[in-house]
Amino acid sequence: MYKDLEGSTAMITGASSGIGRAMALRFGREKMNVVINYRSGGQEVDSIIQEIEQSGGHAIGVYGDVTREEDVKNLVAAAHEHFGSLDVMVNNAGIENEVPSEDLTLEDWRKVLDVNLTGAFLGCREAIDYMLEHRIKGRIINVSSVHEMIPWPHFVHYAASKGGIKMMTETLALEFAPKGIRVNSLGPGAIDTPINAAKFSDPAAKASVEALIPLGYIGKPEEIAAAAAWLASSESSYVTGITLFADGGMTKYPAFQGGHG
Numbered sequence: 001m002y003k004d005l006e007g008s009t010a011m012i013t014g015a016s017s018g019i020g021r022a023m024a025l026r027f028g029r030e031k032m033n034v035v036i037n038y039r040s041g042g043q044e045v046d047s048i049i050q051e052i053e054q055s056g057g058h059a060i061g062v063y064g065d066v067t068r069e070e071d072v073k074n075l076v077a078a079a080h081e082h083f084g085s086l087d088v089m090v091n092n093a094g095i096e097n098e099v100p101s102e103d104l105t106l107e108d109w110r111k112v113l114d115v116n117l118t119g120a121f122l123g124c125r126e127a128i129d130y131m132l133e134h135r136i137k138g139r140i141i142n143v144s145s146v147h148e149m150i151p152w153p154h155f156v157h158y159a160a161s162k163g164g165i166k167m168m169t170e171t172l173a174l175e176f177a178p179k180g181i182r183v184n185s186l187g188p189g190a191i192d193t194p195i196n197a198a199k200f201s202d203p204a205a206k207a208s209v210e211a212l213i214p215l216g217y218i219g220k221p222e223e224i225a226a227a228a229a230w231l232a233s234s235e236s237s238y239v240t241g242i243t244l245f246a247d248g249g250m251t252k253y254p255a256f257q258g259g260h261g
């Protein structure tokens with residue numbers, strides 16, 4: 001637990017399930033105020049709020065589509081109205097779908113770039129604007145992926161969006177370091193979340209993913225949430241502009257394990 005997080009306010013986009021949900025619950029255990037943004041999965045939000053309140057934090061749920069400028073402005077306004085601050089912004093909302101690139105429609109390309117990259121940009125912009133206005137030494141955490149680094153056939157739109165997140169994070173980190181605002185990315189590997197549920201329900205597909213993970217297992221959402229809590233806390237005070245990979249070693253060329261090459 002990080003004492004300095006207690007009483008501070010975080011917003012997490014796409015927090016009704018998966019990694020976003022786990023981060024919301026973790027921040028609740030840190031006794032933070034949590035704005036839970038959701039677009040789908042609204043029926044899950046009440047139970048997340050309840051769990052956060054039980055663990056000593058506070059929470060509200062706010063519907064909003066991260067691709068819509070007004071919705072993102074409204075999210076930041078909600079944090080201010082309910083909790084009087086915004087100290088930590090987590091741009092987590094993301095989507096993916098598998099399509100061979102020669103068949104990828106412009107519509108699908110745009111949809112993924114819109115949610116994963118433009119949505120994260122809007123979240124960064126609105127949060128930073130707020131933090132500057134209120135002189136808050138805030139922290140931004142952009143949820144990226146191992147695929148900001150590892151090429152991913154059939155997911156070119158997804159990989160491109162995450163590559164974009166990497167450069168956006170680094171640029172904003174540089175731009176706002178003089179104001180004390182830290183901007184980092186968090187790069188999960190293969191995690192046990194709804195986005196992967198269909199894939200991991202097939203034992204052969206699951207085993208082929210596990211073979212790409214030096215630590216040997218699919219990560220848990222809580223393991224990503226733990227990395228997010230560290231990035232949000234003052235324990236990472238000298239860290240800005242990085243991607244913290246929480247991936248069981250997936251980005252470390254597992255094919256070379258055993259001395260191949």
Ligand code: BGC
Nearest residue numbers: 145146147189190191195196
């Ligand atoms: C994707 C997962 C995938 C993992 C490793 C993540 O960014 O969301 O679907 O299993 O990368 O390839």
